[in-house]
Amino acid sequence: MNEKTATLKKDFLFGLWQNVPPFRLMLGLCASLAVTGMARNSLAMALSVAFVLIGSNVAVSALRRFVPDSVRIPVFVVIIATFVTIVDLFLRGWFPPLSKAMGPYVPLIIVNCIILGRAEAFAFKNPVLNSLLDAVGHSLGYLWALLLIGCIRELLGYGSLFGIQVLGAWFQPWVIMILPPGAFLTLGAVLGFFNLVSRRR
Amino acid sequence: MLKEIVLLMLGSILINNFVFAYFLGTCPYLGVTDKLSSSLSLGAATTFVMTLTAPIVWLINNYLLVRFNLIFLQNVTFILVIAVLVQLVEMFIRKTSPVLYRTLGIFLPLITTNCCILFLAILIPIREYSLVTSLFFGIGSGLGFMLALIIMAGIREELSLADIPPSLKGAPLTLILAGLIALSFMGFAGLL
Numbered sequence: 001m002n003e004k005t006a007t008l009k010k011d012f013l014f015g016l017w018q019n020v021p022p023f024r025l026m027l028g029l030c031a032s033l034a035v036t037g038m039a040r041n042s043l044a045m046a047l048s049v050a051f052v053l054i055g056s057n058v059a060v061s062a063l064r065r066f067v068p069d070s071v072r073i074p075v076f077v078v079i080i081a082t083f084v085t086i087v088d089l090f091l092r093g094w095f096p097p098l099s100k101a102m103g104p105y106v107p108l109i110i111v112n113c114i115i116l117g118r119a120e121a122f123a124f125k126n127p128v129l130n131s132l133l134d135a136v137g138h139s140l141g142y143l144w145a146l147l148l149i150g151c152i153r154e155l156l157g158y159g160s161l162f163g164i165q166v167l168g169a170w171f172q173p174w175v176i177m178i179l180p181p182g183a184f185l186t187l188g189a190v191l192g193f194f195n196l197v198s199r200r201r
Numbered sequence: 202m203l204k205e206i207v208l209l210m211l212g213s214i215l216i217n218n219f220v221f222a223y224f225l226g227t228c229p230y231l232g233v234t235d236k237l238s239s240s241l242s243l244g245a246a247t248t249f250v251m252t253l254t255a256p257i258v259w260l261i262n263n264y265l266l267v268r269f270n271l272i273f274l275q276n277v278t279f280i281l282v283i284a285v286l287v288q289l290v291e292m293f294i295r296k297t298s299p300v301l302y303r304t305l306g307i308f309l310p311l312i313t314t315n316c317c318i319l320f321l322a323i324l325i326p327i328r329e330y331s332l333v334t335s336l337f338f339g340i341g342s343g344l345g346f347m348l349a350l351i352i353m354a355g356i357r358e359e360l361s362l363a364d365i366p367p368s369l370k371g372a373p374l375t376l377i378l379a380g381l382i383a384l385s386f387m388g389f390a391g392l393l
Contacts, residue, residue, distance in 0.1 A: 029224070074281075088276065111314045180222055181387065195367075
């Protein structure tokens with residue numbers, strides 16, 4: 001029992017630091033660049049990815065004995081696409097402005113390599129409970145990574161956080177941070193910093 | 202008509218470049234741009250698939266999904282079309298041109314998960330392109346992706362011997378370079 005809890009804990013923590021998707025795996029970068037102009041959009045994107053990742057990991061893991069090896073990738077893609085459609089329609093129905101702000105990047109979650117990567121590398125080989133925890137761990141890892149980038153860009157680009165003005169009138173917004181180049185520069189700098197920290201350890 | 206097509210091509214290559222304006226295909230962008238030759242192959246393969254995808258998606262969307270009121274199936278259908286198409290292209294190239302097949306190698310199947318292609322498919326109904334304009338939109342976007350790959354590969358080949366801080370090596374440096382290139386590409390915005 002103890003051993004089992006230990007593996008569960010390990011599976012959960014793996015995605016939180018050791019395997020943080022955008023920084024360690026270099027996966028799911030499109031979304032982490034495109035919608036992180038504001039912290040609110042980052043949060044929405046991370047939660048959408050979390051829903052799809054958890055749903056698809058559990059579904060893939062539950063179906064792993066019934067899916068033949070040779071057609072597993074198309075099956076994964078259809079499962080993922082179904083969950084993404086649920087998210088897309090949900091956002092369109094309940095949060096139209098948010099859905100508009102993220103635009104076509106919501107359907108793009110289908111080709112977010114993190115989700116297919118976890119399905120292939122973990123969920124297809126492990127029991128449902130472990131896969132669930134693996135998905136939750138990676139979702140939280142993705143969440144903090146996206147929030148970090150979103151907060152940096154919004155703070156420097158608008159002087160606000162989650163739409164609330166934080167920096168005073170003296171602050172001259174760095175317009176570049178909300179434009180495409182700012183996304184690349186921020187992610188590059190954060191990644192460099194992350195490497196520096198993990199090197200020191 | 203001709204003017205519209207030229208503007209669309211120029212726009213999708215330079216101004217709305219998939220990599221620099223929409224951040225698409227970032228994963229292969231970081232992965233393969235350390236060599237000019239592999240960038241060229243990946244760029245060519247992607248352009249090829251995009252050119253085929255655009256009109257096929259247009260036909261399926263207008264004659265199947267819209268007609269039978271199945272628009273909510275768009276995402277699922279498009280990704281399946283792309284996966285099937287990539288598979289067919291792979292089989293076709295393997296049979297007809299083994300040399301090209303060997304050059305493209307692993308990049309061909311990976312194109313399925315390149316977000317450029319799905320984004321292209323999703324944009325076609327949103328922007329209400331016609332069959333012809335969607336074809337040229339596909340070609341232009343593919344060429345834009347290829348241009349981005351080639352520029353970055355050229356720079357990275359030059360940088361391979363440069364003395365850069367160890368924690369910035371690889372992906373961080375590539376992203377910062379991409380930021381600078383994106384900045385210069387913003388200058389094209391006033392072109393049209």
